[in-house]
Every structure is written in structure tokens, then in C-alpha cells.
Amino acid sequence: xxxxxxxxxxxxxxxxxxxxxxxxxxxxxxxxxxxxxxxxxxxxxxxxxxxxxxxxxxxxxxxxxxxxxxxxxxxxxxxxxxxxxxxxxxxxxxxxxxxxxxxxxxxxxxxxxxxxxxxxxxxxxxxxxxxxxxxxxxxxxxxxxxxxxxxxxxxxxxxxxxxxxxxxxxxxxxxxxxxxxxxxxxxxxxxxxxxxxxxxxxxxxxxxxxxxxxxxxxxxxxxxxxxxxxxxxxxxxxxxxxxxxxxxxxxxxxxxxxxxxxxxxxxxxxxxxxxxxxxxxxxxxxxxxxxxxxxxxxxxxxxxxxxxxxxxxxxxxxxxxxxxxxxxxxxxxxxxxxxxxxxxxxxxxxxxxxxxxxxxxxxxxxxx
Numbered sequence: 001x002x003x004x005x006x007x008x009x010x011x012x013x014x015x016x017x018x019x020x021x022x023x024x025x026x027x028x029x030x031x032x033x034x035x036x037x038x039x040x041x042x043x044x045x046x047x048x049x050x051x052x053x054x055x056x057x058x059x060x061x062x063x064x065x066x067x068x069x070x071x072x073x074x075x076x077x078x079x080x081x082x083x084x085x086x087x088x089x090x091x092x093x094x095x096x097x098x099x100x101x102x103x104x105x106x107x108x109x110x111x112x113x114x115x116x117x118x119x120x121x122x123x124x125x126x127x128x129x130x131x132x133x134x135x136x137x138x139x140x141x142x143x144x145x146x147x148x149x150x151x152x153x154x155x156x157x158x159x160x161x162x163x164x165x166x167x168x169x170x171x172x173x174x175x176x177x178x179x180x181x182x183x184x185x186x187x188x189x190x191x192x193x194x195x196x197x198x199x200x201x202x203x204x205x206x207x208x209x210x211x212x213x214x215x216x217x218x219x220x221x222x223x224x225x226x227x228x229x230x231x232x233x234x235x236x237x238x239x240x241x242x243x244x245x246x247x248x249x250x251x252x253x254x255x256x257x258x259x260x261x262x263x264x265x266x267x268x269x270x271x272x273x274x275x276x277x278x279x280x281x282x283x284x285x286x287x288x289x290x291x292x293x294x295x296x297x298x299x300x301x302x303x304x305x306x307x308x309x310x311x312x313x314x315x316x317x318x319x320x321x322x323x324x325x326x327x328x329x330x331x332x333x334x335x336x337x338x339x340x341x342x343x344x345x346x347x348x349x350x351x352x353x354x355x356x357x358x359x360x361x362x363x364x365x366x367x368x
Contacts, residue, residue, distance in 0.1 A: 076104045216234070218236070336354045
């Protein structure tokens with residue numbers, strides 16, 4: 001039996017969310033849903049900065065169960081394709097030598113006493129998606145998303161990338177257990193291969209959600225009490241409870257948490273929106289909006305035409321992100337007002353209000 005030991009003690013993570021679920025609850029559910037049975041006895045210590053999902057724990061369990069060496073201590077590194085490492089991990093302080101050092105240690109219960117240590121490499125299969133933007137923007141490329149989450153937390157941008165991985169991994173797992181989605185895909189009148197149509201035919205919609213008949217919902221989770229207006233599109237996304245999408249809003253590859261509002265015709269793409277967030281105009285892409293933040297008619301740049309690395313300002317200092325696209329991070333209570341332009345990778349500090357013009361950035365005074 002493989003026994004996992006984990007407890008969220010990192011204060012920064014206690015307030016964050018994964019797939020519209022409090023992070024401690026999400027991680028606990030992932031451990032409960034993973035099959036940890038094995039013929040060998042190991043005790044696995046998961047670092048309190050590790051982000052993971054059920055698929056990640058299953059892959060870790062498989063790696064330990066298949067180990068036949070003599071080591072009493074196992075450590076782990078994540079090895080993915082260069083494209084996946086570039087887009088999801090390249091900014092991380094744990095990224096070294098083409099792989100990710102994971103804060104995981106496995107101890108053999110029936111130790112030999114020799115204290116031999118060995119490092120295992122873990123990898124996930126990847127979903128490959130062609131990216132064919134106009135050549136005037138960027139050359140053709142592909143996105144490779146790991147179908148499982150094992151990611152050490154080093155800054156809040158990790159929650160953006162972790163949610164993007166978890167969304168795809170969750171859909172892949174659900175589709176495998178949904179014969180109805182396979183059946184629908186056989187008869188749906190839509191272009192694309194059967195493999196492409198199947199996940200689009202899977203949805204998990206709470207019966208209390210109010211969805212306009214002209215809205216398009218594909219491959220998504222819709223929480224209780226959501227209101228989705230006319231001509232909205234929700235594709236490969238997760239909506240929490242009480243989310244409002246006004247007429248024409250479009251959400252793709254994103255997580256939108258409880259009670260957040262996306263106004264008319266807004267486009268949200270590959271982003272994370274925590275609870276009680278208000279967004280209008282847009283579009284907002286590759287961005288993260290923490291609890292109680294807001295953006296009004298703001299242009300959030302997410303691409304550097306000079307192809308240089310995007311700079312991220314983390315608590316421990318600046319980092320270089322090697323991926324092609326990264327928008328802004330609005331911390332809790334931050335608000336960006338009409339006419340402002342934010343640089344790629346910019347972080348707006350908590351409770352900061354940003355207006356257009358010269359010398360008009362100010363900190364909101366809070367009541368004692």
C-alpha cells in the first residue's frame with residue numbers, strides 16, 4: 001500500500017482555487033479519488049507547495065509501484081516535451097536542466113538501512129493542439145498540454161498554468177467514463193474527427209443553471225445557479241456557482257469562479273477568474289483575476305512582437321517566461337479602469353487601482 005502524507009500549510013495557497021474549488025479541498029479530493037493500492041509499501045511525502053490532481057497522483061503511484069531498484073528513498077523529476085515545459089513551467093524556480101524538480105519524497109517502509117537514494121523521471125501523455133495564428137502575429141506552432149498535474153508552486157502565475165492543465169486533464173478523464181459522449185459524437189453534425197467531437201459532446205451542467213437556448217456549451221462544467229445569456233459560448237471551461245455570463249460572452253479554456261460577472265460580448269480565453277470578479281469589455285487572454293478584482297475596458301497585452309521572453313515579477317524576484325503568451329495578474333481587490341494598457345506578464349498588486357493618464361496609480365485606502 002502506498003501511503004500519501006500531505007497537508008496544505010502554505011498561507012499563500014490557502015486562499016487560492018483550482019477548478020473553482022478551494023485548493024485544500026481540491027487536493028484532498030484528488031487523493032481520495034486516486035487508486036493508491038500497490039503490492040509494495042511506501043510512504044510518500046508531498047511537499048506543501050505541490051499542486052496536483054487525481055491524474056497526477058495516479059501517475060506517481062504507477063511510477064512507485066513499477067520501481068524495482070534497491071533504493072530506500074525516491075525523489076522525482078517531471079520530464080515533458082520542450083513545448084509543454086516552455087508553456088507551463090519555464091518561469092518556475094524548480095525548472096532546471098530541462099525538467100522540473102518535484103517536492104516529493106517516497107520512503108520505503110521496509111527500509112534496508114542503506115539509505116540509498118534514487119531520482120525517477122515522471123512524464124504524462126500530452127494533448128497536442130495545432131496553433132495557426134496569422135503569420136503576421138506568430139509562426140505556426142503547437143500547444144502540448146500534459147494530461148495530469150504535478151506542479152510545484154513558486155508564484156501565483158502557477159495557478160493560471162495549473163488550472164489550464166487541470167481543465168484538459170479533467171475533461172480527458174471524464175470523457176473516458178462517459179459512453180453517452182461517445183454516442184453523441186457519432187451522430188453530431190460537426191466538422192472534425194471523432195476524437196475531436198467526443199469531448200465537445202461532454203458536459204456537466206447543474207440543473208439549477210439558467211441557460212438561454214441559443215447558448216453553446218461544449219466540454220464544460222456549469223455550476224449551480226449560473227445564468228448564461230443569449231449567444232454565449234462556453235467551451236472547455238469550468239464555471240463555479242452563481243456565475244453570470246451576459247449576452248454574447250465567450251469563455252474558452254478558462255475557470256470562472258463563484259458569483260463572478262462577465263459582461264456583454266466579453267471574450268475570456270485561457271484565463272482564471274476567481275470569485276466575485278467583475279469583467280467588462282476585454283478581450284482578456286492568458287490572464288489571472290484573483291478574488292474581488294475587476295477590469296474595465298482595459299487592453300491587457302499578452303504577446304511580445306519582438307519575441308523576447310516575458311518578464312514575471314515574483315516575490316523572490318524577476319523571472320523569464322519562455323512561452324509566447326502571458327497576460328496580466330490582478331491580485332485580490334485590484335482594479336484596472338478604462339483606457340489603461342498593461343504589459344505582458346504584469347502583476348497589479350492587491351487593492352491597487354490603476355487609471356489611465358500620468359501619475360494616477362494609487363492604493364485604495366482600506367477601512368481599519
